[in-house]
Amino acid sequence: MAGFELNCRGKVLAVDERPLIMGILNVTPDSFSDGGDYLDTAAAVARGLEMVAQGADLLDVGGESTRPGSESLPADEQIRRVAPVLWTLARETQVPLSIDTTLSSVAEAALDAGASIINDVSALRGDSEMAPLAAQAGVPVVLMHMLGTPRIMQKNPEYEDVVAEVRAFLAERMAFAEAAGVPRSQLVVDPGIGFGKTLEHNLLLLQNIESLLSLGTPVLIGPSRKAFIGKVLDVAQPKDRVIGTAAAVAVAVRAGAHILRVHDVQEMRQAADMAAAIRFPSRATRS
Numbered sequence: 001m002a003g004f005e006l007n008c009r010g011k012v013l014a015v016d017e018r019p020l021i022m023g024i025l026n027v028t029p030d031s032f033s034d035g036g037d038y039l040d041t042a043a044a045v046a047r048g049l050e051m052v053a054q055g056a057d058l059l060d061v062g063g064e065s066t067r068p069g070s071e072s073l074p075a076d077e078q079i080r081r082v083a084p085v086l087w088t089l090a091r092e093t094q095v096p097l098s099i100d101t102t103l104s105s106v107a108e109a110a111l112d113a114g115a116s117i118i119n120d121v122s123a124l125r126g127d128s129e130m131a132p133l134a135a136q137a138g139v140p141v142v143l144m145h146m147l148g149t150p151r152i153m154q155k156n157p158e159y160e161d162v163v164a165e166v167r168a169f170l171a172e173r174m175a176f177a178e179a180a181g182v183p184r185s186q187l188v189v190d191p192g193i194g195f196g197k198t199l200e201h202n203l204l205l206l207q208n209i210e211s212l213l214s215l216g217t218p219v220l221i222g223p224s225r226k227a228f229i230g231k232v233l234d235v236a237q238p239k240d241r242v243i244g245t246a247a248a249v250a251v252a253v254r255a256g257a258h259i260l261r262v263h264d265v266q267e268m269r270q271a272a273d274m275a276a277a278i279r280f281p282s283r284a285t286r287s
């Protein structure tokens with residue numbers, strides 16, 4: 001898959017040279033693993049810069065938790081949380097900043113503050129103004145699969161063939177985005193690990209990442225510290241799921257995933273680079 005590039009308002013992310021690490025920055029009181037850690041703007045900015053120093057290629061800033069059972073948060077409160085963090089980070093680091101939201105008014109304020117990627121876990125279904133905004137702003141868009149909404153998504157999710165259904169959904173969302181004016185070259189797809197999936201669904205999706213590569217866009221995977229790892233390893237605390245996350249990241253990179261959305265940047269930089277070296281030995285040994 002040669003020549004993949006995302007144009008983040010002039011900052012170019014080369015997607016096929018090495019795996020890209022997207023550092024997670026949740027400016028929320030209630031995110032499932034780091035809620036409350038970075039509510040203060042200064043603490044959030046410091047964490048963002050730390051992740052960049054640890055090897056993050058881009059940062060994903062969110063003001064709303066989408067953990068199972070969560071309610072949606074009004075736009076003005078999301079903006080109040082993320083805008084000052086984005087504004088400051090945009091002036092203190094060169095890496096592209098992504099806004100994790102389903103609301104166009106939040107995305108618009110974030111773009112004004114310096115974000116240059118939209119990460120929409122509703123895949124442009126949550127707000128009819130989101131696709132036109134993305135098209136007009138010319139920024140990359142992450143389209144993620146989710147069954148239902150965060151409030152109800154983990155209540156008995158069912159599929160006949162989870163891999164095929166998630167792939168078909170993402171193909172349909174790509175067509176929708178393109179019809180709205182977002183070029184295919186600016187789209188990223190994501191199977192949405194943990195969003196309306198049982199343990200088996202998550203494992204099957206990670207086992208079959210290759211099936212998404214033929215969609216012809218970069219693939220983003222977000223396994224970081226999630227409950228499926230806790231279930232497999234019997235680890236209750238999300239912050240204790242780092243090694244399980246590293247295993248999932250390595251498998252995803254070996255299968256061809258391009259972007260890894262993670263909390264533990266330092267560890268996942270190494271896991272991803274090691275897996276990439278095994279996938280492409282000639283690149284790793286080039287002097």
Ligand code: HH2
Pocket residue numbers: 024026028030031032033062064065066067100119120121142144190192193220221222223261
């Ligand atoms: N996962 C979460 C949030 N946003 N976006 C994409 N594209 N893919 C993901 O897998 C994904 C995402 C949930 O993780 P986190 O941000 O750590 O938690 P919370 O939603 O509780 O803030």
